Amino acid sequence: MQKENPHRINREITAPQVRLVGDNIERPDVYSLAEALRMAQEQELDLVEISPKAEPPVCRIIDYQKFLYQQKKKAKEIKAKAVKVVVKEIRFGPQTDDHDYNFKLKHAENFLKEGAKVKAYVFFRGRQIVFKDQGEILLLRFTQDLEEWAKVEQMPKLEGKRMSIMLAPKPKK
Secondary structure (H helix, E strand, C coil): CCCCCCCCEHHHCCCCEEEEECCCCCCCEEEEHHHHHHHHHHCCCEEEEEECCCCCCEEEEECHHHHHHHHHHHHHHHHHHCCCCCEEEEEECCCCCHHHHHHHHHHHHHHHHHCCEEEEEEECCHHHHHHHHHHHHHHHHHHHHCCCCEEEEEEEEEECCEEEEEEEECCCC
16 A cells, blocks of 8 residues: 655646746746646656645756655654653642652652653642642742752642642753
8 A cells, every 4th residue: 555645746736837946947937737747748757736825836957756754854853852851740748748748859859860850739639628728838848948950930820639849950061
């Protein structure tokens, strides 16, 4: 099964007139389709419709396989340069004791050193919601303990039964 080409090439082009552009065209202008195909055949290259929505459609005389290869290569480079953001979550209760707090603090520190963002949240069960000020104090203490490695991206905010804060790693010097 052959994959569908993203562009129309040679005889697939249906417009009666096309605008020819490109490096190997002496004078870019509007040509009849037959004339453009003849020019492409003389150069032993393909007539490729680059911009089908233009009036008349814009075409280029190029080696189509080479063109596809270069587009794939560009897309791969862009994908490689894209930064992948990882968000790690750390969960607290409103009355988390010091040992658990320190244990989770160390984990958060390691996540930030690896370059991941940290979303810390306090989860309130049932009637624990009356301790929301304790939860906020806990999250602010957490950010203060991590200020060497992180900057606050989002201050504590209450969403339903959880209060969360977002921390991003500080850029390395």
